[in-house]
Amino acid sequence: MNRKTPRRHRMVFALAALATGTGVGLVATAGTAQSAPPAPAAVYSGFKNQFTLTTVANGEREVGRLRLPAGSYTIFAKLNLDVASGGNQHIRCFLRAGGDFDRSIANHDGTIAFMPMSLNVVHTFAAPGSVVLRCGHVFAGGSTPVSFIKITAIRASSLSNTPMP
Incomplete structure (x- = not known):
């Protein structure tokens, strides 16, 4: 006992x-x-409701930036392309965090009022850093209204990013 x-x-x-x-x-x-x-989970988010994307052919411009403390993150971005009726534009966007990135291309002919676009990347920042959303017109320059831009990062205790079969 x-x-x-x-x-x-x-x-x-x-x-x-x-x-x-x-x-x-x-x-x-x-x-x-x-x-x-493990590091406590945290969510960081930034938004911009209106933006006019004006670039030359195959040029890029920063649309949004989210500063993050050191840590591992899964990061999402979304935006709406607001191409006027009858317009025909090809827009390419990159979401970059350090050397990691995602890319999306939208071909918008204006028959739909808004064309949504989303991107996702995972990255570990050894020191504070930024995730950057950059977009541009492909083939021909142009000016396109962009709305409801959001970048959200979710901090995780660890990441796994492997090719799928």
């Missing part, structure tokens, strides 16, 4: 410490959890 009492007290202490958030070091040193707690 005496052998079980100290163990029970240690278990109660460990559970109480975990419940109050003070037991991470105790549990980590006992080898029952990771040695360091």
Whole structure:
């Protein structure tokens, strides 16, 4: 009976410490959890409701930028191309975070009022950095209204980005 009492007290202490958030070091040193707690999840987002994209053929222009603290992120961007009726434009956008990027191209003939576009990239910033959304006209220069631009980054404790079969 005496052998079980100290163990029970240690278990109660460990559970109480975990419940109050003070037991991470105790549990980590006992080898029952990771040695360091993962970074807390966080969501960062920025928006721009109106923008006019004006570029020469095959040129690019920054549409939006979101500054982020160091960490691992999955990052999404979305925007609407508002091509006037009868217009015919080809627009290419890149979402870049360090050396990682996504690209999307929209061919818009103006028969639909708004053409949505979305992009996604994952990246780990070793130091604070920025994710940048850049767009431009392909084949011919132009001026296109862009609306409801959003960039959202979700911080994660780890990332996995592998080719799919």
